[in-house]
Amino acid sequence: LSDKVMEVVDLPCETSDGHTIELLLNAGLSASFEQSSHIGAAGIGLYRTEVPFMNRHCFPSEQEQTLLYRKVLKFFPKHSVTMRTLDVGGDKSLPYFPITEDNPFLGWRGIRITLDHPEIFLVQIRAMLKANQGLNNLEIMLPMIASIEEVDESIRLINQAFYELKAELKANLFNELKQEFTRNLMDEMAIEGSSLDNQLLDGVLIDSVTKARLEEKADIVASQLHRPKVGIMLEVPSVIFQMKALAERVDFFSVGSNDLTQYLLAVDRNNSQVANLYDAFHPAVLAALYSIATQSAQYNIPISLCGELASQPAGAILLLAMGFNKLSMNGHNVPRIKWIIRHISYTQAEDILQHVLTLSTTKQVHSYLNEQLEAVG
Ligand code: PEP
Numbered sequence: 001l002s003d004k005v006m007e008v009v010d011l012p013c014e015t016s017d018g019h020t021i022e023l024l025l026n027a028g029l030s031a032s033f034e035q036s037s038h039i040g041a042a043g044i045g046l047y048r049t050e051v052p053f054m055n056r057h058c059f060p061s062e063q064e065q066t067l068l069y070r071k072v073l074k075f076f077p078k079h080s081v082t083m084r085t086l087d088v089g090g091d092k093s094l095p096y097f098p099i100t101e102d103n104p105f106l107g108w109r110g111i112r113i114t115l116d117h118p119e120i121f122l123v124q125i126r127a128m129l130k131a132n133q134g135l136n137n138l139e140i141m142l143p144m145i146a147s148i149e150e151v152d153e154s155i156r157l158i159n160q161a162f163y164e165l166k167a168e169l170k171a172n173l174f175n176e177l178k179q180e181f182t183r184n185l186m187d188e189m190a191i192e193g194s195s196l197d198n199q200l201l202d203g204v205l206i207d208s209v210t211k212a213r214l215e216e217k218a219d220i221v222a223s224q225l226h227r228p229k230v231g232i233m234l235e236v237p238s239v240i241f242q243m244k245a246l247a248e249r250v251d252f253f254s255v256g257s258n259d260l261t262q263y264l265l266a267v268d269r270n271n272s273q274v275a276n277l278y279d280a281f282h283p284a285v286l287a288a289l290y291s292i293a294t295q296s297a298q299y300n301i302p303i304s305l306c307g308e309l310a311s312q313p314a315g316a317i318l319l320l321a322m323g324f325n326k327l328s329m330n331g332h333n334v335p336r337i338k339w340i341i342r343h344i345s346y347t348q349a350e351d352i353l354q355h356v357l358t359l360s361t362t363k364q365v366h367s368y369l370n371e372q373l374e375a376v377g
């Protein structure tokens with residue numbers, strides 16, 4: 001990266017007329033965000049949990065996942081870290097979970113798999129919740145949401161994991177406190193080797209006042225387990241027409257422009273034969289993004305975007321003008337996008353957007369944006 005661009009790393013991400021937007025990281029391998037820690041990102045906007053699941057021979061255990069997520073959350077203790085639940089299927093497969101189907105991108109993908117396998121989902125959510133204890137910077141994001149039922153079912157499972165974990169935590173704490181209390185009591189009474197020991201250790205002789213006191217103590221600690229914010233990816237076009245119902249259920253939205261483009265234009269994002277048709281600057285994609293941003297503002301839900309579009313200078317300008325609150329991208333793009341945003345005014349960006357929204361072809365959009373970018377430098 002050029003020195004010119006690196007100069008902005010520690011400066012706020014704001015336009016020349018003071019409009020701010022946050023830039024966050026897309027991450028999956030821990031090495032990728034460790035390398036990016038110095039580029040001035042305001043947290044992780046998309047942690048792709050399927051990545052660490054991929055180079056393995058079996059599903060990671062709850063404990064393995066907890067340790068991994070804790071490491072990621074600890075990396076940005078003062079910023080939010082948005083972890084996406086397992087998004088396999090489509091082009092992302094796990095060697096130990098083979099899926100064979102004719103149209104993988106229209107098939108068993110993302111939330112569809114984890115709702116069919118709640119045991120996988122619950123273990124992952126429990127691990128996230130445990131990892132978040134005492135840090136409280138976790139946000140959970142659901143991929144490939146197409147229907148309200150999927151949101152309701154996911155939230156039901158997240159709540160189930162949360163309340164079960166809380167109860168377990170409380171019970172474990174209570175047992176620890178009880179044992180400690182009993183040991184102290186035995187020390188005081190200097191009882192050794194009698195049958196009373198076992199009774200005491202089993203807590204049989206614990207009086208009701210002490211029990212209530214220990215329970216209260218355990219309750220206080222267990223109440224520190226936080227229920228994180230839950231949001232969804234907007235990447236299947238159906239969600240554009242269900243924004244109100246979605247907004248009533250979740251805390252935030254994040255657009256996956258890679259998939260949204262693929263599904264709006266019916267163009268496989270990985271098929272080189274049709275690669276020339278895959279373009280997030282297609283007027284229909286931009287209109288969809290504009291509608292999403294407008295509706296999110298109307299329903300008062302924070303909106304971010306974590307697809308490749310955010311890391312393209314012209315994309316970032318349009319998204320800024322549409323009112324996106326956060327853009328999430330690969331670390332090496334953060335300084336460049338911050339530089340662009342600092343060198344444009346919000347009014348200028350709004351004018352560019354208003355003109356772009358009148359254009360009818362992708363080609364017109366590109367040539368107009370290229371002209372505008374040259375003017376910015
Ligand atoms: C997207 O679809 O834009 C996205 C960010 O998710 P992924 O690329 O992992 O599908």
Ligand code: MG
Pocket residue numbers: 143235256258259
């Ligand atoms: Mg996606």
